[in-house]
Amino acid sequence: MTKAHPTIAEVARRAGVSPATVSRVLNGTARVSQEKVRAVLQAVEELGYAPSPLAQGLATGRSYAVGILLSDFASPFFGPILEALTLELEATPYRPIAVPGHWSLVRELEALEFLKAHRVEALVLLGTALDGEALGELGIPVLAFGQRVEGPKAWSLCLDNQKAAYEATRYLMDRGHTRIVHVSSHRGGMDVRERLLGYRKAMREAGLEARVVYGDLEEEGGYRAAAEAFRRYPDTTALFAANDQTAFGARLYLYEQGLRVPEDVSLVGFDDIALSAYQIPPLTTVRQPIQEIGIALGRALRAVLAGEVPTPPRLELTLVERASVREVGA
Amino acid sequence: MTKAHPTIAEVARRAGVSPATVSRVLNGTARVSQEKVRAVLQAVEELGYAPSPLAQGLATGRSYAVGILLSDFASPFFGPILEALTLELEATPYRPIAVPGHWSLVRELEALEFLKAHRVEALVLLGTALDGEALGELGIPVLAFGQRVEGPKAWSLCLDNQKAAYEATRYLMDRGHTRIVHVSSHRGGMDVRERLLGYRKAMREAGLEARVVYGDLEEEGGYRAAAEAFRRYPDTTALFAANDQTAFGARLYLYEQGLRVPEDVSLVGFDDIALSAYQIPPLTTVRQPIQEIGIALGRALRAVLAGEVPTPPRLELTLVERASVREVGA
DNA sequence: CTGTTAGCGCTTTCAT
């Protein structure tokens, strides 16, 4: 059995060179003669040597780690973004350290401490509640999705949620709906509030009454919110949910009440998570380009780490028409 | 603006003590006089000092990091397990480093190298394709879910998939179904194969023809597999999918074909992911206790790291009856 | 081109 973790010194001894030379060979930091290169490589091979990132980090002051702070590993929205993002980072020397904030501000703060301690070279925020307060003196680039971050090294990827929500509401109105409920949430960040704003704007412009209920951005909350919606507004003909999970919850409530979708009630979601296309009926929803978002964040991260200014990607929120909306009275 | 990362030396200077004493105070490694303790604590506070895990790791040879290797951050099954697991680890000094293998063996191998390099003290495998081969000389405890690992420091959490699949098939047969298709997959690990075995056993015992098609354990594959199933076996009355995502895909196919669930075709899934209860109709499926699995893995991890042998948790796979199955001809 | 020498920030003997 070979030693668990041979050190650079052992490699050097075996190759008959100095540790510095081994380092040079492995990092390509300087020219080394053919024969020594070969000797080193062979020794590395034989010993199964792999440099310790700990030691490297300590010596160089660089960690090549980037922190990713997200609300929740279980989220069908952020999970796939994280997946795309890590995939995008694969080809770089940077390694993501993903930590969940579990929807709690204190946990997010702890997670932030953890990442700071690990000397991450940049930070990506995915739908957290963190604000400038906590991020103030971080001194590293901070990228964010779904929330705005400020500062010299900050970069946020923000899509126009308000406009998209406005258009989704208009879409329902164009199909004859006037009694439209929006299921919003106090949870979540700025983007959720912007959706509410967009809805309100559309309703106001059309001279319609804004009907808003609140969920928790998960299925259960959507179910309860739908129940509340129909208790308060029994004549509702359309539900516009702040995210797809909420829409799924609402959908179940309607089903249990014997209300058909879309015959009796139309339903629109937001996000277009993977499962939305597989709902019965397939859910009409505002598509967030999840994979592209992950990729864009990855690219931006690379740019920022290279000292460049990321070019804002052209990403749009678009309504994808499926089968959960019907013309009123049709 | 305070310095980004004050070192222990600066704290020591400010507190008028030696670095060693600061270390002792912070780690409780030895008795230190009241006054010095106070001085150190104050200096730490004022400087906003946080020890560098890198340096600590280097000095102690311990990393307090545990590696978690999973197939995919986007998975609605492994994502929530990961969430529960990390939550369970929260109260311990150990920090999870989660890396996705992106369903590719080479990537998993790379991820493994990465974790090894980071000196993780234990490894958790969530549905990977890694076998003893690669794990052989790891020298650290390896825990696994959904696959069996061997070795002196290995521990696997395996539920009886075969039995559960057997029972699910019997459940369909008890309701008059005889033409039952199982949608399996070549992807995935041992557990998926065991489900297939359980299905086959039930069919064989009942003298029925085994009808098996294959998907990819995701929605799209389920859709295609369902199409194939009905092409090859048009008289099928029930579909038993190897996981819920597959069932969702199949469900969409049925919907598009005008086949009603459960009136025309009954559908059973496996996993009981969060969304299954919110399908229309709610999906009858074999429940894997996702959260309990995550917690059990977390506990086992703590036990293993404490040098103990984890007590196998009592976790069962149980069929949860919802609305996607109907008595044949009813 | 290559070996020697200093650290990186922390813990841990070893003295005192």
Add this chain to the structure above:
DNA sequence: ATGAAAGCGCTAACAG
């Protein structure tokens, strides 16, 4: 109880 000193594994000047 506490400081000095050595060392964890590696890289980066600095001499040759």
